[in-house]
Amino acid sequence: MTEKLVIIGNGMAPGRMLEHLFEQAPGRYAVTIFNAEPRVNYDRIMLSPVLSGEKSYEEIVIHGDRWYVDNAVTLYKGHRIIAIDPVAKTVTSDHGVTEGYDRLVIATGSVPFIIPVPGNNLPGVLTYRDLDDVHAMLLAAQSRAKAVVIGGGLLGLEAAAGLNARGMDVTVLHVMPTLMERQLDPAAGYLLQKAVEERGIKVITKANTQAIIGDPRVEGVALADGSVVPASLVVMAVGIRPNAALARDAGLAVNRGIVVDDAMRTSDPDILAIGECAEVGGQVYGLVAPLYEMARVAASRLAGDDTAAFVHADTPTKLKVTGIDLFSLGDFADGDDRQEIVLRDASAGVYKRLVLKDNRIIGTVLYGETADGAWFNDLKKKQTDISEMRDTLIFGQAYQGGAPLDPMAAVAALPDDAEICGCNGVCKGKITGAIAGKGLTSLDDVRAHTKASASCGSCTGLVEQLMVLTLGDSYNPAAVQPMCSCTSLGHDDVRRLIKAKGLKTIPAVMQELEWKTSCGCAKCRPALNYYLVCDWPDEYADDYQSRFVNERVHANIQKDGTYSVVPRMWGGMTSARELRAIADVVDKFAIPAVKVTGGQRIDMLGIRKEDLPAVWADLGAAGFVSGHAYAKGLRTVKTCVGSDWCRFGTQDSTGLGIRIEKFMWGSWTPAKVKMAVSGCPRNCAEATCKDVGVICVDSGFEIHFAGAAGLDIKGTEVLGLVRTEDEALEVIVALTQMYREQARYHERIYKWAKRVGIAEIKRQTLDDRERRRGYFDRFVFSQRFAQVDPWSERVSGKDKHEFKPMATVGYAAAAE
């Protein structure tokens, strides 16, 4: 018979416990979870990247709604348990639901500590614990005003970095003389403070908060020395307390946390407690690694294994602030029985310290260079006698035994039981074993099977190196294909970080994202330039030197160094006057070739660069603008004759095509964008192989997208049918804007759509009206800056130098 298992709290510990339990004893329990937070289980430790904008909430969900359905778990979202009755074996929620249990697991986590000072409950004073706190901070950050974070520990610094990334003016108040004093020694604390201050975050140490002032909202923080730090947002991150009140009220033994034995049992044998609320062996914990260990033990016990027991292990601390590398482990206080080895490299901002006792490592602090953390951790865990390598120990594993190892060889040299992922306690052998044994080929697979790098992600690099070692050349790290050899970041990360960190110039991107070359290359520069044009249409100054020659001189370079010129012919329509003007230009400049293009317009080929401005001047006088035949931007909108002339035409396809082209010309896109409108399903404008196409039908406009007819041939997907021309335009524009904001440089719509999913695009640009409107409005805004005819700009003198030689020398003798 299935037993009833009830869980209070749906955080990281019970989430992990259930995964183990369903593996070990599937079907044994009918599971019910009550969670005070109105949501599924997510990766709480990744809240900081959500705050800073480097990740979205969707990306940090651990178990989506589907998981609960698949595992037949009843999840009460937004239900806080207010009473446990251990005699009747029931729990009751604040919404009045009472549920009986055979076994109960308490996993209520912690509550943030609120310092007992006047004003601590004013509006605008927040803590940092869950997604609601992040949302509240994001709301406050919109003001871009001043924020104070009280607490210079891990949580406080992550909050400060996130708010700073969101444009707030942040001050950190820390009561101790140096930051993160529980994990770092003063030297590392000092380096950390410098790095934090370099980001524009102010730090006040020895700051003793006296009161929070303001009426009716928070206005500042008063310190013991009489000064006041102004703030419209105050975040308290001064520590956490195990959330044990419920257990205490139920009569369970509670000390600092809910007292449990090494089998995770409370004083009532049918009730277990795991996570931050539990106290085991006199200790409470605040990092996930030991909580996952509790989860493993509790699951085994629930599954009937009577041997599983919790053992304490030190967990390394890492700070998840992009660009700050620190690692701390164990005990590093000074003492007579201890020796230390220190390495300082001021110019590189590196500080390392090992604390030894009896020739064994007991504590490690690494700042600025943390790659050896795993190795030091391993030496400490195994209590290896280091006397033989004492002289070179601090230089790291690479220096042991002769020639320095490259990072790959260093990972190869790690023993199988070396811990790679601290959060999940996964060792090297488990990862390589899973890769080989289960035939894993992608990082996502390795995360799914071993959990390695699936929590805070800071060991991703190590895990990938292991994949390369195990799989050799067959490992294709497609998920993280870097943009080019100037960076290890992929396009998606770069795009996200540009937005998250508000980077607005190419040098800023290269500096902040640690480009490996001084000024990029021909691959990354045009991509970065596009991303910045797209993300900051009003603020970014287009970097002309980062554009490929065609986009720089607004014509297509030919194999002999001459250029071709293709003016716009809106929707493929032209007139005698236009044709006459083109004929005149061809004659006047002796243009060698004139061709009708596959895009329904006319190409003049073989024009000397020097002549381009004059050719454009004449074309401009006849009303022509650039056709952008050279651009990663809107190219042509092909049309058929439609209802104006054709006996089958259902709508004015020519008119709609012209309208779209006039609305959208000039916009820059990740790759070229070609469109077409056909007046009926006979499809004479070939709309079903374009990036975006419209097939007119009696009942309206069928919108197609993601077609291709170049290197690949692919028919379009149908986005949907809309009734009116206005709506067709809005949907097409929204779709294009979504593509502009998300795609990787050089990625045509059909490739992007394959990645993102047709259904998702449909949802965002057709079904969700509000989102659609948002995309549309952003496109319209960016067109204010983009819809400038580049030809007429150059006719009036812009970039003059581009079109004539700098000097002519050495002809003097001949000229005389």
Place this chain on the structure above:
Amino acid sequence: MTWFAIGSMKDIPRRGARCVQTPQGRIAVFRTADDQIFAIEDQCPHKGGPLSQGLVHGAAVTCPLHNWVISLETGKALGADEGAVRTIPVNVEGERLFIALDAIADKAA
């Protein structure tokens, strides 16, 4: 060898190039992000592409026709490609730029 004044540093955009016409053919004069000046023949060793129209990064240029990368210092193709263009001596006096050409007289006629 004769030095010819060709203009001022300011005439060339950073990470850009300008051309100088000479009886020996077109020369491309580059200015890097850190204001180094280089001059090379404006003809890619691959298929003659105009290197002056390429994208400048570090002390190298990527040819606009088929993306060969040419070192501005040595004139040699970098990476897997093989070939080289002639480099032309440059002298920078303050802002003023000079290039050296030899045996002009022969070709000037």
